[in-house]
Amino acid sequence: MSSELIVFLVLSLVAIATALGMLFSQNAVYSALFLVLNFVTVAVFYLLLGAPFIAMSQITVYAGAIMVLFLFVIMLLGAENLAPSKNLPWQKPLARLLSVILAVEAIYLLFSRARTDLAVTAPDASLNTMDSLRDMAMSLFNQYLLPFEVTSILLLVAMVGAIVLTRQEKGGK
Amino acid sequence: MDWTIWLEWILKGLVLCLILLTGFAYLTLYERRALARIQVRVGPNRAGPQGLLQPIADAVKLIFKEELTPGKVYKTVFFLAPVLTVVPSLIIAAVVPLGSSFTLFGREITLYVADLNVGVLYLTSIASIAVYGIVLAGWSSNNKYAMLGGIRSSAQMISYELSLGLCFVIAILLGDSMNLNEIVAAQEEVWFVLVQPAGALVFLIVTLAEVNRAPFDMPEAEQELTAGYHSEYSGMKFALFFMAEYQKMIVISMIAATLFFGGYREFWFLKDTFFSVDAVWKIGSFQTQAWFLGPIYLLLKVVVLLFFMIWIRATWPRIRYDRLMAFGWKVLLPLSLVLAFITATGILLAQELNNPMIYSIGIPVVSSLVALLTVVLIYRELRRKSHGRF
Numbered sequence: 001m002s003s004e005l006i007v008f009l010v011l012s013l014v015a016i017a018t019a020l021g022m023l024f025s026q027n028a029v030y031s032a033l034f035l036v037l038n039f040v041t042v043a044v045f046y047l048l049l050g051a052p053f054i055a056m057s058q059i060t061v062y063a064g065a066i067m068v069l070f071l072f073v074i075m076l077l078g079a080e081n082l083a084p085s086k087n088l089p090w091q092k093p094l095a096r097l098l099s100v101i102l103a104v105e106a107i108y109l110l111f112s113r114a115r116t117d118l119a120v121t122a123p124d125a126s127l128n129t130m131d132s133l134r135d136m137a138m139s140l141f142n143q144y145l146l147p148f149e150v151t152s153i154l155l156l157v158a159m160v161g162a163i164v165l166t167r168q169e170k171g172g173k
Numbered sequence: 174m175d176w177t178i179w180l181e182w183i184l185k186g187l188v189l190c191l192i193l194l195t196g197f198a199y200l201t202l203y204e205r206r207a208l209a210r211i212q213v214r215v216g217p218n219r220a221g222p223q224g225l226l227q228p229i230a231d232a233v234k235l236i237f238k239e240e241l242t243p244g245k246v247y248k249t250v251f252f253l254a255p256v257l258t259v260v261p262s263l264i265i266a267a268v269v270p271l272g273s274s275f276t277l278f279g280r281e282i283t284l285y286v287a288d289l290n291v292g293v294l295y296l297t298s299i300a301s302i303a304v305y306g307i308v309l310a311g312w313s314s315n316n317k318y319a320m321l322g323g324i325r326s327s328a329q330m331i332s333y334e335l336s337l338g339l340c341f342v343i344a345i346l347l348g349d350s351m352n353l354n355e356i357v358a359a360q361e362e363v364w365f366v367l368v369q370p371a372g373a374l375v376f377l378i379v380t381l382a383e384v385n386r387a388p389f390d391m392p393e394a395e396q397e398l399t400a401g402y403h404s405e406y407s408g409m410k411f412a413l414f415f416m417a418e419y420q421k422m423i424v425i426s427m428i429a430a431t432l433f434f435g436g437y438r439e440f441w442f443l444k445d446t447f448f449s450v451d452a453v454w455k456i457g458s459f460q461t462q463a464w465f466l467g468p469i470y471l472l473l474k475v476v477v478l479l480f481f482m483i484w485i486r487a488t489w490p491r492i493r494y495d496r497l498m499a500f501g502w503k504v505l506l507p508l509s510l511v512l513a514f515i516t517a518t519g520i521l522l523a524q525e526l527n528n529p530m531i532y533s534i535g536i537p538v539v540s541s542l543v544a545l546l547t548v549v550l551i552y553r554e555l556r557r558k559s560h561g562r563f
Contacts, residue, residue, distance in 0.1 A: 029247075033250075076324060
């Protein structure tokens with residue numbers, strides 16, 4: 001067994017353990033922390049695949065920015081230990097059905113892909129320098145300009161929406 | 174892989190940690206003495222000559238202090254938080270080059286722990302992780318003051334991280350690389366602080382907020398929050414927070430020096446002289462490249478930058494929390510965006526028109542004008558408000 005495979009297996013264990021920990025924690029803050037660990041593990045996976053740029057972005061964006069905001073909201077609302085709310089009657093069967101569909105799809109894809117090509121080829125190491133960054137920016141702003149701009153408008157709409165929803169009317173109370 | 178490589182990595186990591194720990198100890202002394210000078214006091218000068226043994230006395234005192242764990246804290250996180258605060262402040266220094274390289278026992282030893290191609294991104298990711306320690310310390314203490322301190326700090330650090338990232342972008346654009354070694358090498362001719370003075374200034378302001386230093390030390394504003402997020406900590410656990418704060422100061426000065434002040438390189442006008450890092454020194458028959466000047470230059474720059482931080486703490490009042498947020502979002506973020514835009518445009522124009530003057534004159538002048546305009550606008554806004562509600 002190569003050392004890379006051992007690292008991969010250990011990391012997978014950590015990833016699965018943290019994901020389960022996230023699901024089963026009673027306290028929302030602990031859940032959030034497990035999720036952070038999970039994101040960091042995924043970042044290490046990217047490093048293993050030879051993609052340091054994505055790994056670092058993953059840590060900055062997910063583990064750094066988004067999860068801090070999550071924690072912030074949990075703490076601000078004091079929502080660490082909310083009592084379990086009443087479930088909607090159709091929620092559980094629907095969740096079961098959807099999770100089964102997801103699992104079947106994942107397994108199908110795994111095996112159909114794996115049969116053709118088992119080996120994961122690491123990208124060229126030279127792709128990770130400034131050139132690849134430039135290439136990525138070029139394709140973002142040329143080939144994928146429309147999706148890129150649409151995404152930014154979507155984010156803008158979400159931001160404006162959040163502000164409008166929470167804004168207090170001037171001259172009111 | 175060769176075991177000597179592992180040995181080299183481990184040794185270099187250890188040396189870096191030791192440097193930062195010693196730096197922390199003496200930075201506390203430096204700060205106390207400098208503050209005392211500014212406030213016309215003497216400062217600690219009893220332990221050893223000029224008080225040089227004071228840090229050791231402090232450490233002994235902190236070790237022997239009783240460690241209290243309040244009854245209703247969330248234990249795991251309460252113990253984890255100081256560690257989570259210290260670790261990022263140590264590992265962030267791994268990509269900062271302390272010097273070029275030298276030869277020892279026939280192998281080339283480089284003066285940095287890691288040579289990452291995405292070094293600048295590494296800095297942003299570790300900086301964004303650094304928030305957790307403080308937030309969790311505030312939350313796990315189960316204390317309103319600590320909690321408010323933690324929330325304030327997370328809000329503040331998230332807000333100022335955006336401008337920090339944009340300042341990193343300026344340095345990346347100027348250096349045409351995300352590798353800190355290459356950014357330093359690109360400053361051989363001229364430091365980036367001269368090309369983009371306003372950007373460097375914004376960077377220095379933002380770093381003050383990122384390390385929660387005065388005048389942005391809202392998370393631990395004594396009058397409002399007792400000691401903020403570390404109210405409930407005592408003994409060595411408190412010392413860890415203290416250590417993290419001072420190590421962050423050192424590291425952030427190192428990063429500022431690397432990105433805008435030429436890193437370990439000499440002054441740009443000393444290039445090709447005896448004092449250059451690349452110079453070859455001859456002492457009798459012994460001949461060596463002057464690599465050891467690199468760490469010395471970096472140390473000098475860090476000491477000067479640290480002095481500015483201490484100076485600001487001694488002379489500026491803490492700004493109000495809502496103004497802090499307004500300053501971050503309404504002033505620094507747009508300003509750093511415009512500066513990044515000016516830098517990019519300048520570089521592109523200089524390339525397209527084949528006119529280096531745009532790069533060396535245009536960018537500094539335009540960005541300084543923009544910064545000046547911002548200052549004027551803030552001044553007028555504050556004057557307008559002072560006649561109104563405030």
